[in-house]
Amino acid sequence: MALNDNDRSIAGFTMAGHSLVHWFETSIPIFLVVWLAEFEVSYALIGLIIALGYAPFGAGALPGGILADKYGPKRLILLCLAGMSGAFVVLAASAYLESIYAIAVGLLLWGVAASIYHPAGLALISTGVEERGTVFAWHGIAGNVGIALGPFVAATLLIFLEWQYVAAALAVPGFLAAIYGLQANFDSTAAVAEDVDAGPNEALSLSGLVSSSRTLFASAFALVFVIVTFEGLFYRGMLTYLPSILEGLPAIEGFAVVPALEQYDIDLEFYIYVGLLIVGIAGQYVGGKLTDRLPPAKGLVGIFAILAVCALAFIPVTEMGLVAIVALCGVFGFFLFAIQPFYQDAVAVYTPADTRGLSYGYTYLGEFGLGAASIAMGGYVLGAFDGTAAFFAMVTSFALIGAALSLALLVGIDRFSAGKPAPAGAEADD
Template identity: 75%
Template sequence: MDGNDRSIAGFTMTGHALVHWFETSIPIFLVIWLAEFDIGVALLGLVVALGYAPFGLGALPAGILADRFGPKRLVVVCLAGMSLSFLVLATATSIAAIAAGLLLWGIAASIYHPAGLALISTGVEERGTVFAWHGIAGNVGIALGPFVAATLLITLEWQLVAAILAVPGLVAVIYGLSAEFDSTAAVEDDIDAGPDEALSLEELFSNSRTLFASAFAIVFVIVTFEGLYYRGMLTYLPEILHGVPAMDALALPDGLEGIEPADYIYVSLLVIGMAGQYAGGKLTDRVEPARGLVGFFFALAILAVAFVPVTAMGLGAIVVLCGVFGFVLFGIQPFYQNAVAVYTPPDTRGLSYGYTYLGEFGLGAASIAIGGYVLGGFSTATFFLVIAGFALAGTLLSAALAAGLGRFVGADQPLEEGVDD
């Protein structure tokens, strides 16, 4: 990578890690807030939903703003907003203040993915490599957020812990303000991919219509099915692993009572996902995105179906399956991120990634309700079959995209370098 690629990589990796650092630390506070404010689980769940809902729903307006003001400025605003939200939590004395802090976090966090990925897509020459390291950084944040929060809460008050968690974000803001790079270095000189004037409503509809009249329409649905699979599996897999009899076979030393082996298997899955992110990112430099998506989606379908028989084979088989699952689940992400960059014009990249993460985190969150209904009224096997269905739908759509590559791409949306003609 050249100096510009490295600078953008460092900047976006920092932002990606911190988004998930904050995101995954929030659930650690739930048990404490239940006792602190003497409220029911249903009410607290509604309060927490105020934070997570904008995380997905705000992606589209964030993408529009990234095209308008430039992705670097938006990422810095995101980092500042998330840090401020945790400082609000640190001073909270009521459940209303908690709700305000979480709402601020969700709005600020929704900015990152459209802005950060737009920056990589227009500023980085070795896009696949940076997508790989970017994904790894996200997994580092996913694993470290809850670990650090839980460890600090052993000896410190939760308000102080919330304030401490904000510190890396504040440091990142200072770093981001001083970072220098060319955000359009990977775009041809005759193409305008820089900040634009504010879009009128008519222009927004026009640009959106152009996007959805091209191959991006298929990519959007593909990403939505990936989001349904991702959110459903990661939401309910910890609970399912807790109920597996094989977990009782893992004896823990004295003094470690209360630690659940299933939780460590789950965290290990997330850590292995870093390797999947790296491998997937490197493969995007060699494999056309639609073809790669076919293979990864089909593997995810097989893995979902395999969970029921494998959980009856013993602890070793479960550990291996979860490791492979983590690798594949996160390995697919660079492919759909690259697909957006390949099938959209540079000057609407923020809008494109805004729609992408509306599908991934917004529409994809529907699998939480679907999965809860299925697990509540049917068997665990039925749940995994439903989840596998999402992956099979993604497989078929990706195959259609690969088969009709030239036909689906609109005349005003030429293929970018890196796609096989």
Template identity: 70%
Template sequence: MALDSNDRSIAGFTMTGHALVHWFETSIPIFLVVWLAEFDVGVALVGVVVALGYAPFGLGALPGGILADRFGTKRLILSCLAGMSLAFLAIAAAALVESIYAIAVGLVLWGVAASVYHPAGLSLISTGVEERGTVFAWHGIAGNVGIALGPFVAATLLIVLEWQYVAALLALPGLVAVAYGLRAEFDPQAAAETTDEESTKSLSPAELLGSSRALFASAFAIVFVLVTFEGLFYRGTLTYLPEILQGLPAMDGVDLGAGLEGIEPGQYVYVALLVVGMAGQYAGGKLTDRVRAARGLAAIFAILALLALAFVPVSGLGLPVIVAYCAVLGFFLFAIQPFYQEAVAVYTPPDGRGLSYGYTYLGEFGFGAASIAIGGFVLGSSLELFFAMLAGFALVGASLAVALAAGVDWVLWSVGEEATADD
């Protein structure tokens, strides 16, 4: 079914926002290398500085969801785009004082601004779009485009420009997006039964606690834990896979040709995984219109568990097989995302959708990031144990999805109703 004008307008607006969030996010590690050379500081300090930017990106998702319900999704997304752009301009200006701490301030500002996008953008799609699955798919693809283009553009510009000018240039698309967003017109509640006034009401602390309690007394409790385990698998995989790939014997002696000396071939395989992920996002989004979210989640989690267990045997079969394996992994790693986004929409009420997605991305980006620390420790002990850990995360997610598919959600809803009645 073709998208109507309202769906198309929301799709264009949210795709732009999603691409730019990841455009900024994935360019930061490129600058890290430059900052190590530019400032007389150690890797540990620069790592802490960069972590200061990423931390609020995940932890701010819950406040972002609350703000989306209070002030409206469009207003919040525009603030996000403007804030991220201004933060990168502040990072560029830090070169004037030649201080790594000034860069830290800019990164914190970026993390705070970026944190509100996912709960606001997904809330807007879930309440404003009739063809949710299709728009979730295109929205995910746009995010993958940003993931791939951010580091590519940053690294290319750094060949000819100083880092501060590159940071400033990266901010320009965000400012253009703000101008575009101000002119975009759509109904953010076209697909919801609630009114805009109801969906943007202000929550007192007591009301917030009550709304949160109601959410976690429902099937959303299972969805939240499920998303957290998806985040553990996702972050652990994408953080360490480039390093793991580069250390494989199959990568030794790969000749990339004249002019490409010094470039690690594992990075090309990794980028290819992200590109295939766009197809996975699209396929997953289209399937959410035909397959129940819980069943789709159970199936893809099971596939991811098998893929994790297969890595070590596959890694010894040669470069073509490894590339094919990474393509399949990339497809399913991103195909799962529209399904959990749809699950949040299915198992939560429209007037609390921003709060719901806030909790969702607290689990995905906040708690899910724990696998970076856990994975580094486990990987230092054994490659086999690392992928067994990832398989375990996926199997827990599959079990939770099976519980949803089996109807546990109705039991939880009834428990929530009884708790409300007792109060």
């Protein structure tokens, strides 16, 4: 079914926002290796500074969702785009101050601005779009394009330019997207019933926040939130440590794809990693289209199970040749991103429209905030145990728990939904 004009307008606006959030997010690790050399700081200090950017990216999702419900998602997304781009201008300017702490300020500003997007963007899709599954698919694809292009463009520009000019160049698309968004025209409540107030609300008081949160967590959303948290633990752990795990494999060592980047230790494993993210584009599309045909809980059960198998398969495959490693990374990348439209749709199914921003705020607090705990857990496991088997066993456990919880959602807990009650199979009819 073709998208109507309103759906297309919202899709274009949110796709631009989603791609740019991840464009900025995944370029930061590329700058990390440059900053280590430029400022001659320790891994401990640079890690703390990078955390200043990523921590509010997750923690700020909840207040971002509250603000989206109060002021409307379009305003919040415009603020996000302008704020992220301005933060990268601050990063570029910090080079002239010759201070790593000025970089910390820029990263902190980026994290605060970026945290707004997911609750606002997904709330907009869930209340404004009729063909929600299709737009979730294209929205996810746009995110993966940003995820792949951010590090690729940053690394490529570093061949020719100083890092501060690269940071400034990366900010330009964000400003252009904000200008485009100012002219975008759409109805943000077109997909909800006329008697449902899904537009900007009055200021949410503390008692109102507590009451709305209590209502959400007394419903099936509580289970969805835990499911998303375990998906976040799996996602962040694997994507954080997979490049460094690949780097030490005999099958990969010694391959220098771009000699000009050798000074920054960017090697074959980086391009395998980017390839994995590109394959995720197809996963996002297929997953999004399937949300129109499958209940979200059923899709979550199946894909969590596949991800668990993929994680366990890394244990023997890392001892094999390059072809086997690349093939497994491709399969893994496909399903890692195919799962995302299903949990995004689950939030839309199991929550009322007038708290959708708050719902997605909690969702991404779990995904990016609590999910980031696997970075610390993974570092400890990789450091404390010989080899990577224990790490892959750990992330496999996250996927298996997610599958078990999704099965519970599928077989009956969903009947207590705070949104519309959804017996098995009914979700696909939205």
